[in-house]
Amino acid sequence: MGTINYINLPNRHLKNKIADELFHLGISLNDQVLVEKFDKVKFVLVGGTRERMETLARHLATSILGRAEDDFSFDHSFQNSRYSGYLVGPIFCVNHGIGNPSLSVALHEIFKLLYRARCSDVTLIRIGTCGGIGVDVGTVVVTSEALTVGFEPYYNTSSLGQPLRLPTSAHVDLVEDLLQCRGDNSTFQVVKGKTYCADDFYQAQGRLDGSFCDFDEKGKEEFMNKLQKLGVVNIEMESAGVLGLANRVGVKAAVVCVVIVDRITTDLPQLNKQEFQQIEDHPMQLITAYLQRHIH
Numbered sequence: 211m212g213t214i215n216y217i218n219l220p221n222r223h224l225k226n227k228i229a230d231e232l233f234h235l236g237i238s239l240n241d242q243v244l245v246e247k248f249d250k251v252k253f254v255l256v257g258g259t260r261e262r263m264e265t266l267a268r269h270l271a272t273s274i275l276g277r278a279e280d281d282f283s284f285d286h287s288f289q290n291s292r293y294s295g296y297l298v299g300p301i302f303c304v305n306h307g308i309g310n311p312s313l314s315v316a317l318h319e320i321f322k323l324l325y326r327a328r329c330s331d332v333t334l335i336r337i338g339t340c341g342g343i344g345v346d347v348g349t350v351v352v353t354s355e356a357l358t359v360g361f362e363p364y365y366n367t368s369s370l371g372q373p374l375r376l377p378t379s380a381h382v383d384l385v386e387d388l389l390q391c392r393g394d395n396s397t398f399q400v401v402k403g404k405t406y407c408a409d410d411f412y413q414a415q416g417r418l419d420g421s422f423c424d425f426d427e428k429g430k431e432e433f434m435n436k437l438q439k440l441g442v443v444n445i446e447m448e449s450a451g452v453l454g455l456a457n458r459v460g461v462k463a464a465v466v467c468v469v470i471v472d473r474i475t476t477d478l479p480q481l482n483k484q485e486f487q488q489i490e491d492h493p494m495q496l497i498t499a500y501l502q503r504h505i506h
């Protein structure tokens with residue numbers, strides 16, 4: 211038997227706290243009955259939108275837990291004006307909104323909840339959409355590490371007004387494990403590579419169509435070339451936060467995103483609603499195969 215890795219948050223102030231409220235998730239940590247509902251959580255799946263996480267939770271309820279098609283009762287679900295969460299057996303699906311600030315608030319509170327519930331051996335995976343760099347639409351990218359402004363592998367945040375930089379490497383074994391989960395009959399490719407995590411959708415990602423723009427087509431081309439030379443295969447907005455924060459608290463983590471546009475050829479996705487839904491399903495298929503291996 212291996213050792214059990216309980217979530218052990220590196221914050222000594224939490225040890226003395228009797229009352230605590232997860233302000234944005236809308237969960238009271240004093241509600242022992244509620245907190246205990248989370249004590250078996252082993253997998254936390256996060257993604258941008260509420261719809262995607264609810265769809266994923268429903269899909270996992272049937273495909274992993276074998277619940278009836280029309281029985282989507284989750285063990286504990288919540289929806290508020292910020293975030294929505296769905297607890298499905300040992301899997302907790304939560305949406306995080308756009309960008310690292312929104313993500314970080316959700317993750318701090320999720321980690322505190324799992325710590326109070328005395329969870330152990332937890333795996334965190336972000337499932338998202340992204341722009342590819344010379345990668346076909348529909349391809350699933352598993353991030354090896356996230357680069358941020360300055361092309362460095364750090365999540366940039368702050369503490370008491372001072373910069374705080376957290377390393378953004380993904381968990382090596384988890385990444386390899388996920389890469390193995392592509393089924394033989396899969397209609398899409400799964401690749402590993404670096405992810406550029408931008409702090410904005412427009413200028414920071416080399417788009418010229420924001421409300422202002424300080425560069426021209428040539429500048430954008432140079433930016434894309436530079437990213438490619440560094441081994442970057444996709445761009446999104448939360449990978450650095452997921453990996454930086456997970457590394458800081460000692461939770462193993464990975465980021466799995468599907469390419470919805472190849473940024474070398476165009477800036478905005480050219481997919482209709484049906485095509486978008488089909489493609490959004492690719493990372494869910496990979497995660498389902500991963501969970502099937504690890505839950506049964």
Ligand code: R2B
Pocket residue numbers: 258307308309338339340411445446447448
């Ligand atoms: C991908 O899509 C969103 C921006 O449209 C953002 O959350 C991201 O990383």
